[in-house]
Amino acid sequence: MGDGKRVYLTKEQILTDLRDGMADAVDLGDIPELSGDELDKLMDIITMPSRMVGVEAGMEVPVTHDIGTIRLDGDQGNSGVGIPSSRLVGCMVHERAFGADTMELGHIDYSFKPVKPVIAQEMQTMEVCQQNMIIPLLYGAMPNMGLYYTPDGPFENPGDLMKAFKIQEAQESMEHAAKHLTRDIVWIMQRMMASGADGVNFDTVGAAGDGDMYASLHAIEALRKQYPDMYIEAGMAGELMLGLHGEMAYDGTVLAGLWPHQQAPLVAKAGANIFGPVVNTNTSKSFAWNLGRAVTFVKAAVKASPIPCHVNMGMGVGGIPMLETPTIDAVSRASKAMVEIANVDGI
Amino acid sequence: MSKEETFKLLSDAVVSCKKDAVLAAVEKAKSEGIEPAEIIEKGLASGMNSVGIMFERGKLFLPHVMMAAGAMEAGVKLLEADMPKDAAKKKLAVIVNGTVEGDVHDIGKSIVSTMLQSSGFEVHDLGRDVPLQDFIDKVKETGASMVGMSALMTTTLPGQREVIEMLKEQGLRDKVKVMVGGAPATQTWADKIGADCYAENASEAVARAKELLL
Numbered sequence: 064m065g066d067g068k069r070v071y072l073t074k075e076q077i078l079t080d081l082r083d084g085m086a087d088a089v090d091l092g093d094i095p096e097l098s099g100d101e102l103d104k105l106m107d108i109i110t111m112p113s114r115m116v117g118v119e120a121g122m123e124v125p126v127t128h129d130i131g132t133i134r135l136d137g138d139q140g141n142s143g144v145g146i147p148s149s150r151l152v153g154c155m156v157h158e159r160a161f162g163a164d165t166m167e168l169g170h171i172d173y174s175f176k177p178v179k180p181v182i183a184q185e186m187q188t189m190e191v192c193q194q195n196m197i198i199p200l201l202y203g204a205m206p207n208m209g210l211y212y213t214p215d216g217p218f219e220n221p222g223d224l225m226k227a228f229k230i231q232e233a234q235e236s237m238e239h240a241a242k243h244l245t246r247d248i249v250w251i252m253q254r255m256m257a258s259g260a261d262g263v264n265f266d267t268v269g270a271a272g273d274g275d276m277y278a279s280l281h282a283i284e285a286l287r288k289q290y291p292d293m294y295i296e297a298g299m300a301g302e303l304m305l306g307l308h309g310e311m312a313y314d315g316t317v318l319a320g321l322w323p324h325q326q327a328p329l330v331a332k333a334g335a336n337i338f339g340p341v342v343n344t345n346t347s348k349s350f351a352w353n354l355g356r357a358v359t360f361v362k363a364a365v366k367a368s369p370i371p372c373h374v375n376m377g378m379g380v381g382g383i384p385m386l387e388t389p390t391i392d393a394v395s396r397a398s399k400a401m402v403e404i405a406n407v408d409g410i
Numbered sequence: 411m412s413k414e415e416t417f418k419l420l421s422d423a424v425v426s427c428k429k430d431a432v433l434a435a436v437e438k439a440k441s442e443g444i445e446p447a448e449i450i451e452k453g454l455a456s457g458m459n460s461v462g463i464m465f466e467r468g469k470l471f472l473p474h475v476m477m478a479a480g481a482m483e484a485g486v487k488l489l490e491a492d493m494p495k496d497a498a499k500k501k502l503a504v505i506v507n508g509t510v511e512g513d514v515h516d517i518g519k520s521i522v523s524t525m526l527q528s529s530g531f532e533v534h535d536l537g538r539d540v541p542l543q544d545f546i547d548k549v550k551e552t553g554a555s556m557v558g559m560s561a562l563m564t565t566t567l568p569g570q571r572e573v574i575e576m577l578k579e580q581g582l583r584d585k586v587k588v589m590v591g592g593a594p595a596t597q598t599w600a601d602k603i604g605a606d607c608y609a610e611n612a613s614e615a616v617a618r619a620k621e622l623l624l
């Protein structure tokens with residue numbers, strides 16, 4: 064199940080769930096169904112007898128990690144394993160032992176805003192990591208526009224304003240916050256690029272709604288202009304761009320209500336090299352339902368995207384159950400399906 | 411323009427979330443001689459219903475719903491001026507109406523108040539998010555013979571039952587009729603909590619009130 068509970072389903076039940084999950088994506092996103100062959104293949108992948116599965120030879124794709132630098136060290140109830148180690152060790156272990164194809168350096172707070180006061184430390188760590196590593200090392204963080212609102216930031220909280228029926232004020236607050244967020248991201252990345260970063264990973268774009276995506280797209284655009292060869296990866300926070308502002312637009316497209324296949328062209332237009340589509344897991348539905356739905360959405364996104372797509376796969380996204388440490392049977396099956404059926408370029 | 415087309419125009423205007431569009435559509439409907447009640451129920455309210463569906467499907471978001479709500483309120487205000495005031499006539503009966511505590515949805519409740527008023531009732535509208543005791547206090551103050559309660563959320567619906575219990579405790583239950591409404595309320599719910607009546611929409615509310623009070 065989407066919450067990690069182990070259940071036993073008949074082949075017929077699995078097929079019904081696959082179809083229902085697919086139908087949900089088709090209905091919401093107004094996108095094409097999977098073909099009969101593709102459903103058969105999904106069925107095969109789910110029912111493979113081995114505990115762990117892998118992609119067919121020749122279909123291997125690059126794999127990258129977000130926040131991986133602190134996955135070893137981290138031990139505050141996140142998905143870290145609490146092995147005391149520096150971020151350099153974290154990066155190098157991912158490169159040399161885990162086989163990551165690209166890696167990112169991230170800060171423990173993992174949002175752009177709190178990096179400002181410790182920028183010198185981030186720059187130095189980036190430099191040391193670059194001196195010791197070969198694979199592309201990006202700087203990664205979440206745009207996390209919520210940090211710009213009271214009580215954490217200077218602008219009045221749109222949630223409070225909306226409660227008081229002040230829609231216009233709420234929208235203005237989001238517009239101000241977006242400007243500051245774009246400015247901060249660009250400022251931080253200018254410094255990280257000066258320290259040898261190969262690029263940037265925008266993690267969870269849109270977490271604070273359409274304003275968050277708006278700010279991120281403008282930051283991507285500004286960075287691309289200044290660094291034509293920089294590597295820019297933009298991964299989303301969720302499948303649907305929530306319209307907290309409702310009217311913000313990029314390149315003439317209103318951001319509120321966009322699904323992955325509609326987000327991809329905008330991210331490309333802004334100047335990113337990689338788009339990271341997300342599909343959320345429904346915890347009360349089966350793995351088959353979630354995977355059928357996720358593959359349908361991601362396949363449409365890959366098709367619509369002018370740039371490579373590296374799908375977000377992890378706890379609670381990409382069809383994978385919502386567990387601290389998702390089970391390998393589900394993770395490997397979902398990943399195989401994303402590569403072989405949705406045709407993703409990376410994970 | 412046929413009546414159906416005008417209703418569609420009104421409904422589309424609410425969905426557009428634009429106040430100007432709603433006001434223009436209402437003016438047009440008025441100029442075609444359509445009754446205010448019909449303009450509201452078959453036009454504006456049907457548009458608000460579509461907004462709700464689009465909201466659930468992720469096509470529209472909270473700010474849109476709030477803008478649509480504001481636009482609809484402005485449209486209803488424009489119509490209120492045309493509704494019979496009956497100021498000179500003796501009032502049929504006194505009704506206290508409001509949206510229960512914890513719930514800010516007041517569009518439907520306000521329409522009910524307006525329609526009751528234009529049908530000749532004296533209505534004391536307490537507004538939205540009304541502390542439950544206020545319903546009782548207002549009944550005492552005005553000597554109302556009916557209290558109406560709106561709730562638009564499953565989480566606030568129990569407020570209707572509580573007011574009925576409070577009326578009993580304070581010895582007023584026999585003196586007032588209780589009418590409940592709002593999307594999650596049903597006849598079964600009304601029966602369960604011992605309300606005197608339930609109405610699905612504003613014109614039904616007027617009919618029920620007349621049945622019970624006149």
Ligand code: B12
Nearest residue numbers: 462513514515516517518558560563564591592593611612
């Ligand atoms: C507009 C709206 C809002 C507006 C309200 C603006 C306002 N001034 O009223 C805003 C944006 C503020 C809002 C806020 C919220 N909303 Co809202 N909202 C709606 C929406 C889309 C339409 C309601 C409406 O006005 N309908 C049009 C009117 C004309 O119809 P009506 O209210 O049903 O009234 C008619 C009848 O019910 C009846 N009637 C009504 N009252 C009475 C009273 C009596 C006595 C009688 C006899 C009859 C009667 O007659 C009326 C006329 O025909 C509904 C979805 C929907 N489709 O209903 C959600 C909905 C009610 N909201 C919902 C929620 C959850 C919220 C929020 C918590 C925010 C959120 N997370 O979405 C907050 C609530 C905050 C709070 N504490 O109350 C949920 C409730 C879910 C539930 N568990 O019950 C709904 C169902 C949407 C959803 N599916 O999520 N909302």
